[in-house]
Each structure stands twice: as C-alpha cells, then as structure tokens.
Amino acid sequence: MSQTLLPRLVATILLLVAWQAMALSGLLFRDVVPPLQAIASGVGGVLGDSGFYANLAITGFELAVALVLGGAGGLIAGLALGGSRFLSQALERWLNYLGPTPKIILFPVLIMMFGVGAGSKMAMGAVSCFFPIAISVAAGVRGVDPKLLQVGRSLRAGRLQMLTKIYLPAMLAPLVNGARLGFGVALIGVLLAETKLSNQGVGFLIMQAYQRFDMPRMYGLLLVTVAFAAAVNIATDRLAIRLRGSRVRANK
Amino acid sequence: MSATRWQQAAPALGVLLIVALAALLQFAIRADWVDGYTVPLPSEVLASLPRLFVEEHVLARFAMTAGETFAAATMALVAGLAFGIVLYRWPRLRAAFEPWVAVLAAAPLVLAYPLFLVLFGRGPLTIVVIGFASALAPVILKTVEGFAAIRQVLLQVGRSMRLSPAQEFSLILVPAALPHIFTGLRLALVFALINVVGVEFLINLGGLGQLIGELSERYDLPGTWAAIGLVVLVSVLFFVVLDAGERRLGRRR
Incomplete structure (x- = not known):
C-alpha cells in the first residue's frame, strides 16, 4: 500500500506545484489560471453560499427524476432485449450505436415537448441514462447462470417470481454497474441542459459565473460538481466490486 | 430451420419496426392524438432533408465537424500513445500518475466548456481542444493497458535474441499492442466526435451541432428533427465503419 501511496503523493504535490508556478508566472492570464489559494477560496465561497444549496437541490431533484424514469425505461427495455433472442437481434444493434451519439442535440426537441423549465432537463437526463442502463441490463440477463434458471423452472416459479427471485438478484452487479454509468451521463445531461437554457440549478450557476467572469467561483463550482460525481462513482464502484465478490463466494 | 430464418431476418425486421413506428406517428398526428406543433409529421421531416443540403450547406458543415473531430482525435492519439508508452516504460511514473489519468477520464470535462471558452476564445480551437481533452x-489508459497485456514470452524471445531497446519496441511491443492501439484510436474518435458535436451545439458555433440549434431557434421543427436524424445517422455510420475496421484487424491476427 505505502509503495503506491508515496509516488501518488509525490505526483499530487508535483501537479499542484506546477499549477501554482503556472499561475504565478504571469505567462497566462491570472484570472484564467488562478493561484491555488484563489481556487480554494472559490470552493469555500461555493460551499458557504446558501444559494448554492438551493440550486443544488433543484439539480438533484431533476437528476433523481431523470434516473427513476430513464432507469425504469432502461430496465424494461434491457429485460425485453435480454430475454428474447429475436428482439435482441432486431434492435440491440441500434441501441449499441445510438448509445454513444451526443444526446445533448436532442435538447431543442425536448424543450418543445417538456417546456423550458425542469421538465426538459429531466427528459434530457432520462434519455441520457436510458442507453447505458438498457445495454448493461440486456447483457446482465444473458449472463445469468443457466443453472439458476433451471432451479427456478424446476421449482415452477412464475414469471414474476423468476424475475424477482432469480434474475434480479443474480444480475445485481451489472445492474449496479449500469446505474453507475447511467448516473454519470444523466448528471452531464442535466447540467449541460442547464448551461444551455435555464434560470436555476448548478449548470445555471456555472454559466452565471462565466458571464460575470468570476473564475474562482467557476472553478469552485466545477470542482464541487466533479467531486460529487467522483464520490458517487467510487461508492457505486466499491458496491459493484463487493457484490461481485459475494457472488463469487456464493458460487464456490 | 424456420427459427434460424427468423433470426436472419431479425435485423431487417428491426428497420421495418422503426419505419412502422414512424408511420404510426404520422397517423397519430394526422388524427390529432399527438400535437402537430411540438412533433412534426415524419413525412415533413423527410421532405425537409433536401432543403438542409441546398440551403443549410450540410456537406460543408459535415466537413467542418469531421475536420475538427479528426484533428482532436489525432492529437489525442499521438499524445495519448506517447504518455501511455512513457507510463508503461517507467512503472514508478505509472503508479504515481495513473490514478490521476483515471480521474481525468471519469471527470465530466465537457461541463468545463465555459472555462475553455475563456482560455481559447469562442472559435474552432476551443472545440478541438475540448474534443482532445476528453x-x-x-x-492513455488503453495504451498502458495494451502494452501491459503483452505476453511475457514475446519479450523473453526478444531478450534472448539480444534486441536493442529500439528493436524491441518496433519489432515486438508495437506489433503486439497494435489491436489495443486501434481500440485507442476508436475511443479517441468516439470521444472526440461526441464532444465536438455537443460543444458545437452548446456554444452555437461551427458544423452539424450548430445547425440543430439554429434550426430550432428558427422554429423550423421538421428541419430540426431532420438535422438530428442526420447527425445520428452520421455517428452511427462512423461507429459501424470503426467496428468493421477493428474486427478486420482482429481477424488478420
């Protein structure tokens, strides 16, 4: 552990020193590459601002609705595609190719359908997270151990029982992984939509800081957002690893 | 027998399903079940396609988006290969910097586009830089992974033949890592394309991405839908070609 920790620590310090040297050198605009203390005070300013939490709550709510709607859609589509060879061969190719296209271009259409308010941001997030969740659920269904399915069938489990007692527990790891990917792209979708057109939310705050040329605040907002995304990412990653571990143990 | 024939027909039926859905939508709008002001008729969307080519210079815009994408992807591939090889050669550096590269890969960089606007101005340079940065x-991660996955036997053969480091690099490391390098190229192109089109739309500048924003601001809904369809089609074709290339490379080995 300490063998990897030391180089990491050195690398972190090197990066910070390089940044500070760049900021103080005067080669770049000081406002654009601010010194570390200015960024730290920007982060502090964001965290100490009650208005930030109000906007964070709005973005968080939009994100939560987007994840529920897109996640439910993705789950249903993934179960259908994973459960039927025919559907998978007919449509999954489309899902795989549509997955990586830039979703933000759908935003003008979503504004027309769901209005300029929170509705279009939720829709943006939902469309974004639908694809990774559907793709990983479909793969998860196909990856379920056939022995488990035979056990379910020999116990004469009904369709719903097969789903809740066999499929969903057996594919927890791909489910969590899909949710992790979906969370990332839904967050980007919601925030980008907010920067494009909105009057509230964290994306709006980022745009506001840009228009006022308040660089420390913009760095503060971006760092807090990235830290939040990274924290969720690491937490779900750990969860997925633990679930995979428990499954391996159960199979032994 | 008939089951396999169904399987073979499945992709075609998938296309048919999409056409059928479009026809259903057309009917629903005609019957006033769906509001024709927010969702244009599929037939009107199709009819607006030629207009996009004649009046909106889609081909010139396409060339611009493609140029920005290739510029960003080429830069990312060259720099990423260089960094990746350095990290592979010096394990200490890899231990120190790989976590930071992973953080960079996971961070939603495109969100920082206002920052890039300040740094590089509102021009094609910003778009290319964001594509490159993403x-x-x-x-880098794929390159390091690719070189690290080279079988030790190959390296031992090289050593037993007393190859110089340069020979080892060009005769063993590069050929063995070639599939991974191609995967890196594919990743670079995909990330560059997504971010280039997205940023073009967000800052309303440049090629295909801007076209969508512009048409929607003119309230030209059939045109907007047609342009979105075009962008999706271009990206899908792009991915199909890359996949085919990768598969061909895989088969040759």
Missing part, C-alpha cells in the same frame, strides 16, 4: 485520458 479523448486524451481514455487513450
């Missing part, structure tokens, strides 16, 4: 970290 593609760089995945390419």
Whole structure:
C-alpha cells in the first residue's frame, strides 16, 4: 500500500506545484489560471453560499427524476432485449450505436415537448441514462447462470417470481454497474441542459459565473460538481466490486 | 430451420419496426392524438432533408465537424500513445500518475466548456481542444493497458535474441499492442466526435451541432428533427465503419 501511496503523493504535490508556478508566472492570464489559494477560496465561497444549496437541490431533484424514469425505461427495455433472442437481434444493434451519439442535440426537441423549465432537463437526463442502463441490463440477463434458471423452472416459479427471485438478484452487479454509468451521463445531461437554457440549478450557476467572469467561483463550482460525481462513482464502484465478490463466494 | 430464418431476418425486421413506428406517428398526428406543433409529421421531416443540403450547406458543415473531430482525435492519439508508452516504460511514473489519468477520464470535462471558452476564445480551437481533452485520458489508459497485456514470452524471445531497446519496441511491443492501439484510436474518435458535436451545439458555433440549434431557434421543427436524424445517422455510420475496421484487424491476427 505505502509503495503506491508515496509516488501518488509525490505526483499530487508535483501537479499542484506546477499549477501554482503556472499561475504565478504571469505567462497566462491570472484570472484564467488562478493561484491555488484563489481556487480554494472559490470552493469555500461555493460551499458557504446558501444559494448554492438551493440550486443544488433543484439539480438533484431533476437528476433523481431523470434516473427513476430513464432507469425504469432502461430496465424494461434491457429485460425485453435480454430475454428474447429475436428482439435482441432486431434492435440491440441500434441501441449499441445510438448509445454513444451526443444526446445533448436532442435538447431543442425536448424543450418543445417538456417546456423550458425542469421538465426538459429531466427528459434530457432520462434519455441520457436510458442507453447505458438498457445495454448493461440486456447483457446482465444473458449472463445469468443457466443453472439458476433451471432451479427456478424446476421449482415452477412464475414469471414474476423468476424475475424477482432469480434474475434480479443474480444480475445485481451489472445492474449496479449500469446505474453507475447511467448516473454519470444523466448528471452531464442535466447540467449541460442547464448551461444551455435555464434560470436555476448548478449548470445555471456555472454559466452565471462565466458571464460575470468570476473564475474562482467557476472553478469552485466545477470542482464541487466533479467531486460529487467522483464520490458517487467510487461508492457505486466499491458496491459493484463487493457484490461481485459475494457472488463469487456464493458460487464456490 | 424456420427459427434460424427468423433470426436472419431479425435485423431487417428491426428497420421495418422503426419505419412502422414512424408511420404510426404520422397517423397519430394526422388524427390529432399527438400535437402537430411540438412533433412534426415524419413525412415533413423527410421532405425537409433536401432543403438542409441546398440551403443549410450540410456537406460543408459535415466537413467542418469531421475536420475538427479528426484533428482532436489525432492529437489525442499521438499524445495519448506517447504518455501511455512513457507510463508503461517507467512503472514508478505509472503508479504515481495513473490514478490521476483515471480521474481525468471519469471527470465530466465537457461541463468545463465555459472555462475553455475563456482560455481559447469562442472559435474552432476551443472545440478541438475540448474534443482532445476528453479523448486524451481514455487513450492513455488503453495504451498502458495494451502494452501491459503483452505476453511475457514475446519479450523473453526478444531478450534472448539480444534486441536493442529500439528493436524491441518496433519489432515486438508495437506489433503486439497494435489491436489495443486501434481500440485507442476508436475511443479517441468516439470521444472526440461526441464532444465536438455537443460543444458545437452548446456554444452555437461551427458544423452539424450548430445547425440543430439554429434550426430550432428558427422554429423550423421538421428541419430540426431532420438535422438530428442526420447527425445520428452520421455517428452511427462512423461507429459501424470503426467496428468493421477493428474486427478486420482482429481477424488478420
């Protein structure tokens, strides 16, 4: 552990020193590459601002609705595609190719359908997270151990029982992984939509800081957002690893 | 027998299903079940396609988007390969910097586009830089992974033949890592394309991405839908070609 920790620590310090040297050198605009203390005070300013939490709550709510709607859609589509060879061969190719296209271009259409308010941001997030969740659920269904399915069938489990007692527990790891990917792209979708057109939310705050040329605040907002995304990412990653571990143990 | 024939027909039926859905939508709008002001008729969307080519210079815009994408992806591939090889050669550096590269790869960099606007101005340079920045970290990670996965036997053969480091690099490391390098290229192109089109739309500048924003601001809904369809089609074709290339490379080995 300490063998990897030391180089990491050195690398972190090197990066910070390089940044500070760049900021103080005067080669770049000081406002654009601010010194570390200015960024730290920007982060502090964001965290100490009650208005930030109000906007964070709005973005968080939009994100939560987007994840529920897109996640439910993705789950249903993934179960259908994973459960039927025919559907998978007919449509999954489309899902795989549509997955990586830039979703933000759908935003003008979503504004027309769901209005300029929170509705279009939720829709943006939902469309974004639908694809990774559907793709990983479909793969998860196909990856379920056939022995488990035979056990379910020999116990004469009904369709719903097969789903809740066999499929969903057996594919927890791909489910969590899909949710992790979906969370990332839904967050980007919601925030980008907010920067494009909105009057509230964290994306709006980022745009506001840009228009006022308040660089420390913009760095503060971006760092807090990235830290939040990274924290969720690491937490779900750990969860997925633990679930995979428990499954391996159960199979032994 | 008939089951396999169904399987073979499945992709075609998938296309048919999409056409059928479009026809259903057309009917629903005609019957006033769906509001024709927010969702244009599929037939009107199709009819607006030629207009996009004649009046909106889609081909010139396409060339611009493609140029920005290739510029960003090429830069990301060259820099990513260089960084990746350095990290592979010096394990200490890899231990120190790989976590930071992973953080960079996971960070939603495109969100920082206002920052890039301040740094590089509101021009094609900003778009290319964002595409490059988003593609760089995945390419570095893939390169390191590719070189690290080379079988030890190959390296031992090289050593027993007393190859110089340069020979080892060009005769063993590069050929063995070639599939991974191609995967890196694919990643670079995909990340660059997504971010280039997205940023074009967000800052309303440049090629295909801007066209969508512009048409929607003119309230030209059939045109907007047609342009979105075009962008999706271009990206899908792009991915199909890359996949085919990768598969061909895989078969040759």
